[in-house]
Amino acid sequence: MKKLIEIRNLNIAYGGPSGWTNVVQSVCFEIARGEAFGLVGESGCGKSTVAYRLLGYGTINSLVQTGEVLFDGTDLLKLDATSLRRLRGNRIAVVPQNPTTSLSPSMRVGSQIREMIATHKALPDGMTMERRIVELFSLVGLPDVGRRYPHELSGGQQQRVAIAMAVACNPDLLVLDEPTTGLDVTTQRQIIQLLSDLRARIGMAMLYVTHDLALLAQIADRVGVMYAGQLVEVAPCDQLLAAPAHPYSRGLIASIPTVDDTNRRTQGLRGVLRRDQMPTGCKFEPRCDLATTTCRTTPQLLEPLEDRRAVACMRWQVAAAHQAADNQTRPNPKFAAKPERLLSIADLNLSYRSPGIFDRFFRKTPPPVVRDIDLELRFGEVVALVGESGSGKSTIARAISGRLPPLAGLISLDGSLLAPALKDRTVEQLRQIQYIFQNPDASLNPRRRIRVTLARPLDHFGRQVNEKTLETVLEHVGLHAGYLDRFPEQLSGGERQRIAIARALLVNPKVLICDEILSALDVSVQARIVELLRSLKEEHAVAMLFISHDLAVVQKLADRVAVLYRGELMQLADTNTLLGTPLHPYTEMLLEAAPGLRKDGHVSRPPAAPTFKAVPGIGCPFAGRCPRQPGSVCADTRPPVHETGNGFVRCHLPVDGLGRHARTPERARSSAVEDTRLQSL
Incomplete structure (x- = not known):
């Protein structure tokens, strides 16, 4: 197949107070026309840095030290700003991770697509602009939503609009940066199916950046695995997932829970990536169970193997021998919750609209978005709340935490009735219920160092603040003490989420509300966080309302599962029963879509x-x-x-x-x- 884009010996560094730090080293790969290439790795490994260089993007403090990015024979690193603008959106397009921040909130989505087509003069002959925009919406499975603003669309619809805008000019290459993070499983599958159809119809190539290997298995032809800025393995997707050669690839795949293998062992990688303590040889040596002293001092480069594979490991054959042992299934016991009830929800009805003057005059209540919810949490129990985007999961969580007073219904904690509004609850009740938000960008103060962010809840609830406590909680979430003096902008999305989790754990709550807390984390960190939550449940009887789209993680952690659709509970059962023999047709639909x-x-x-x-x-x-x-x-x-x-x-x-x-x-x-x-x- 003819190469469309080829990256040769790419080295990128970031500048800071202490000088330049190399973050991408000797990266080489190519993508053929019409091929889907996946780029995976833990947060901070450099995959997004590489991906955005394909469009000529880089932060103000980044520097390309060496290398070439050849697109159809032209080195993109040597093009001026005007030439890059002609390529972006026209021949190379990007679908960002967060469509909410990439779509202009003050423009209707149809106007934004119109602007893209007009800029590149990409309107097909004989077609009007309005007809082309409607055609693009139809292409991504949407009705004509051109007159709507982004906030009037769901997250899945916004992502489809972003894809419609990206393919408006029929690009040769589509760069996708975590395009399905945070979407429910049915919407994820619709997006993946959409991308596969577009690829077949338009013939475009794709670079798919993600940490979701299960989803990548449904679309990618080949996969490159990155660690600490280096490619450590490149292989056809099915071969990589079935028999990974590099120890790091093996550890990543061992971390992935799946709904189709209930007893498969999942385990996070040992240790954390410390860029300030890199060996001169293999970067993975400090975390590798198979490393020798030679590995620490001998640099590892990609070496070709058979079947279009390449691996950067001198001991890959030893790692392959260990694969069979790791693939053995092991029981995954769940810890029994105590019989005592901790949190109780009765006849809960919620609305985002406050009663107006006419509602009060005619004694009417606003229409609820969540209705007739009865749910309880026992000490040490994890109840998962699952359902598609917009079903009301986060709305229920907001009501429990006091951020959304209910229209009707009662919420009690440990036998005491909770005040509907947050401001009316006692300090102790506020401590006992901690909320971990889905989006850490909005929940971390950008002007405060991580040390101050973590110390504040301890100070607020009258707990002693000391360095050891802060360092310990960071270790629990897979970070180290060096993060305490950083600002949120210096952290990756996954690292910011781990800080948000650490902040909630510091005050020893009785109830944790986990609102999609794993969606931004790579699979190895997910496994570590799941084990941390399990230990909190087992050792401290912490109860959790676990909101998630990932049914495989739900299977590993939850005791019971509640299925929500358009504000109503469709089914409630213990986890093994619900996932093994789903009853409601909607539950079946969710499980069928889980990759x-x-x-x-x-x-x-x-x-x-x-x-x-x-x-x-x-x-x-x-x-x-x-x-x-x-x-x-x-x-x-x-x-x-x-x-x-x-x-x-x-x-x-x-x-x-x-x-x-x-x-x-x-x-x-x-x-x-x-x-x-x-x-x-």
């Missing part, structure tokens, strides 16, 4: 135009999208709640007619009778 480490060919089902549209609070919220909907009864009638022994399911179909394996001959006859009865209602 594994093998390409599965799953075709995601996007939301369809509802045949029967339910009135909120009256019919089933899943009506119109449900593949097993028996008729209009789902839209007109509130679904009954069926007790299931360890939980419940809310559905018009009988329990024996639900689930993947429910349609045995005997049950099929029973369900057919029930379906006929429902359709006659």
Whole structure:
């Protein structure tokens, strides 16, 4: 295949008070036309630094020391600003990690796409601008949302708009920087399916930067693994995931939990990356279980192997021999929660709209976005709250923490009723419930060093502040004492998230609200954080409401799982039961979309135009999208709640007619009778 882009011996350094620090060293790889190449590694390994150099982007304190970035034979590092602007968006486009910050909040999304097409004069012959914009929206699976502002779209819709803008000029190369981080599994699959379709239709190549190897398995042809600024392995995707050669690749893959292998052992890599303590030889030597004294002093370079593979390790054959032992499945026990109830939620209804003057006059309440939630947490229990974006997961978390007073319902902690609003709660109640936010960029003060950020909650709750305490909590989240004197802007996204987690743990809470806290972390750190949360649960009986899109992590950590859809609980059960034999059709849909480490060919089902549209609070919220909907009864009638022994399911179909394996001959006859009865209602 003909090379589209080739990176040769790329070296990049960042400048600071202590001089220049080399962050990318001797990176070499190429991408052929139409090929999808994945770039993976832990936070801070340099993968985004390399990716953005393909568009000529670099921070003001960065310097390309040596190397070439050849795009169709032209060295991008030698182009002036005007030439780069002609390429960006036209022949090389980028889909950023956070579409919220990349889309202008003051412009309608249609105008932003119009600007891209007009800038590069890329309107196809015989087509009007309006028709082209509608065509691009259709290409990414959206209706005509051109007149909407970004804040009027969900996160998944914003990401689709960003992709539509990126492909507006039919680029030869698409650079994707974590394009699905924070999206729910069904939306992730729709985005991956969309990218695969666009790649086949337009013939563009892709550089996909991510830490999600399970998702990468569904789209990438080849993968490059980076560590400490160096490529340590390049291999076809399926070969890398099945039999990694480098010890670091092996450790990364061993860290990945998957829903299709319940007993597979996951374990974070030993130690942390310390750029200030790098050996002269292999950079991974301080963390490698197979390293020798020779590894510490002998530099390792990529050496070609058979089957289009390359690895930078003199002991890769020894590592391969250890692979079989690591692949053995091991039990993954869950620690039993105490029977005492710690947190209780009863008949909770939430709305973001306060009652207006007419509401009060006519004694009406604003329409709730979350309704009739009953949930409880026991001491030492982890309850996972799962569902698509916009289902109300974070809204419930905000109400528990006091940031959103409920329209109706009660929340109690350890037998005491909690005041609805945060300002009315006692200092001790505030300490006992700690919230870890999804976006650390908005929850860390950019003007305060990490030392001050961590010391503040200790001081606020009357705890002693000392250096050892701060260093210990950093070690728990995979960081070291050198981070205490840094500002948030000097940290990667994953490192900032670890600081946010450390801050919440410092005051020894009884309840942790974890709102997508792992979505920005690489898989090795995820495994370490999961083990940390498990130890808090086991040793200190800390209860957790764990909001996540990652069902594999939920499987490893949670005791029970609550499935939420459009503000209503669809199913609640213990984790093994719910993930092993899901009952509600929506639960089935979520599990089918969860990726594994093998390409599965799953075709995601996007939301369809509802045949029967339910009135909120009256019919089933899943009506119109449900593949097993028996008729209009789902839209007109509130679904009954069926007790299931360890939980419940809310559905018009009988329990024996639900689930993947429910349609045995005997049950099929029973369900057919029930379906006929429902359709006659």
